[in-house]
Amino acid sequence: MEKLKLAILFFIILLFKDPAQAHEASSKPDSLSQTIKEAISDLVEDNAAFADSKSAKYFRGFLDIQNPRVTMVLCSDSRVQADNFSQGAENDIFMARNIGNQFVTTQGSIEYGIDVLKTPVLIFVGHSHCGAVKAAMGDFSQLPTAIRKEIQTLDVKGAANDQQGVSLNVHHQVEQSLGIFKSKVDSGQLAIIGAIYDFRNDYGYGKGRLIIVNLNGIKNPKEIQKSHYFDDIKKVVIGIQN
Ligand SMILES: [Zn+2]
Structure with missing residues (x-):
């Protein structure tokens, strides 16, 4: 034993x-x-x-209340941090982290961000070289119960390689969240985004890029690009349909 x-x-x-x-x-x-x-x-x-x-003035704006615009679900991987996406995450990004950037095991935190704090953006951020995705693609039956419970919420079925596993999982997490927040999306109160942070340039858009792969369940990059949300963003990278 x-x-x-x-x-x-x-x-x-x-x-x-x-x-x-x-x-x-x-x-x-x-x-x-x-x-x-x-x-x-x-x-x-x-x-x-x-x-x-920091002076006292720095903290004054959020001493008694937080006003984030974004609820982010980010993998716990230490190579991925809020600094990679924001130059001022304080009081702007309401963050839920876990292995594999999953919806189900952190649903309460996500609902708090959207229903209580009223953030109009929910973003799931996967990343290249994700250990949780690699585990989900293999046999993880021998892992301890608590870890297995989280890994099994990933869906990487049909992934030919790690990169595809990461994007499939991001799509899956967006789909899961649409099951709860679809009415908010349909009424324009919420945008749900799926993205991949690629610190290895596995996807060919350059090291350290954030790649948008899903918007409100839409996976086709050309369709995503049509959204007015991206009209004035010059450096946005939208890609990877699978
Ligand atoms: Zn990861």
């Missing part, structure tokens, strides 16, 4: 960590302890630098 648990743990580590980027410290208790210390120190010191750099 212990051997099985160890094997599962090893599988999870392989699944979610790029071996080339894994911290060497993981096999050395002393350096691991140092890594922990440095990580905590960086958080504390970076926060202190942030707090010191």
